[in-house]
Amino acid sequence: MIRLGLRDNVLAFHPGETIEGAVLWELPKTPSLAEVRLLWFTRGKGTEDGETVATVNFDIPSAGDTRQFSFTAPNGPYSFSGTLIALIWAIEFVAKPGDEFERLEIVIAPEAREIVLPRIEQKKIAGIQFHR
């Protein structure tokens, strides 16, 4: 059992803001590695991209434990949602060996609001694209 939570249940952050939280786990065996990662990944039509940008590693983890962590929300990339692509920030707790993990999706963007991209219809006439 793994529980991952953020302070005051806040899930949206400004770039540069502090992200604070705690993780509680009860695992069948003592993990050799337990860490919380701040990452972004993409969803949408393209093949998934992703990147872990910061990691908090917990020293001497036990099978059942509770730890706190904090990150600074990076300046980019922003959380956004477009027609083809969405970029999602997340915090993941990972324990090894095994495939134990828990993920919490968050927003990192100006005004702590995901950017929503519009779609502009285009039509091509005689080599020049005009926009409606």
Next chain:
Amino acid sequence: MAGRFAKHAGVRMTFTSTSTSSTAGKGCATLFFSVFALVGLVFTAFIVNASFEIARTYFWDRTDCTIEASSVRKSGDSFDLDVRYSYRVQGRSFTGTRFRGGMSPSMDAGDAERARDRYAPGTGAVCYVDPSVPQESILERGSLWLLLIILFPLIFVAIGVGGIIGIWRAKPAGAKAISEKHRSGVSAALGLRLFGLVFMLVGGGLLYVMLIRPTLKEATATKWPTVPCEITSSGLGSHRGSKGSTTYSVEIRYLYEFRGKEYTGSRYSFDTGSSSSREWRSKVVAQHPPGRKTVCFVNPEDPYEAVLSTAASSDRWFGLIPAVFLIVGLFVFFKAPAMGAAKRGTGTAANTAVPAPLRGSTGGPVELKPSVARMAGCITMLIIALFWNGIVWTILLNMGRGETFGRIFLSIFALIGVGLIGAVVYQFLALFNPRPVLTANSTAIPLGGTLEVQWRFTGNVRRLRRLCISLDGREEATCRRGTTTTTDRIVFANLTVAETTDRGAMAGGNARLTIPAELMHTFTAPNNKIVWTLRVAGDIPKWPDVSAEFPISVLPREPHSHSTMETSAQS
């Protein structure tokens, strides 16, 4: 958070459909890799069996023998040596008739005559006798180097088995931490390198056999002495394939004399094998009827080797096809680490996806570079058109008369070739268009920042009827499935910088634009991108239009604080 993304149905649904973890998908992929593994296993078994036949002869006893008879026999497209020899084992006499054991390369007339002369009747030789069955013997042992061929089917087995294991060991997308999935592109790169290696080996090998070797041999043969020779037989060999297709070969034999000894030749040119090209082969046969006296080129160091023609046939173009495999293989092999990273979306730091702010002075105008140079685009299109048309038209023009279906099928490819030629002409004419030169206050502008653009043209700007310069922001999503890669593009911002029909304004001008702060900055991941470009579109009547793109970087908003990242952990 899930609800937030669920409202963008297009994204959500497409994402779900890209999952490869479905049973049906796994079944199809398993079937695909099973074919690889099965074909590889069948060939491996065949080669292992043949290898065993060769290897066991190396444990046989060397025994003196006497050649009683030897003669050359034509066997299909190649030649064999019919031989009879006698030997004694433990006081008993035996007669052998096997020349070589196990898998051995086929012989042409020269090879066979060379062997016949080596084992002339009445001469002594060494043969190899199975000590447990003395009746079994051979005159020459097969080469153990042939065992290396086993590597080729083993590559197929490795791909097939590795693929199946990879499919069934892979966990469903949701069962694995995303940070783990994007942790390493090493395995993906390794697989791609293996894939590239197979293409390289197959393409390189075929390129050598079909193009390089015959070309080199021709260059050498032109320096060989020519001697009179007489055609003893000639005909058009026809070979029916398993799918009903027919291929043709020149079957020719000729006698020639070199340094007082008579030889038989069977090679017309260095283009090996047979193909569907019947026309030139029919002409060759017609030009070389039995009894015709002509000249042939003889290798002075090995007079058994001779050739009638040192000219390349139209079949030589086929040799370029493996070059495509070789180029693809080389590209994949050397780009595998980057492609593996792209497949996995691996990176090492947050800033790899976000353009870095310009360091030092950002002031002062900067001339922007177009995304594609016009000349490079034209040359690339020319190479593609030449390559495509060279192959398609060579095959089409050399097809037999009866192959109507094949002609119709190839006509589709020929039409594409015509379209490519049209594209080359279009690109060539566009080279003479006025060239836009754009200068900006910086190549990296933050969201909410001001972009100042100056434009001018080199060339005859009077031909322009209308000019539109815009700043476009677009999403680019690349989907990779197997060897298929598709990229979709959607414009989310189109900001007009300048739009005019005034000749003076079209020739040169400047404009300012504030980039909306609420949009997305430039984002560059291996498969997903947010791209910002200044686009110049100029309309020229009855002529290819001016069209050019100048990429710029749009940075995140200026940070107000927390410019460095901090992390902490507490027990």
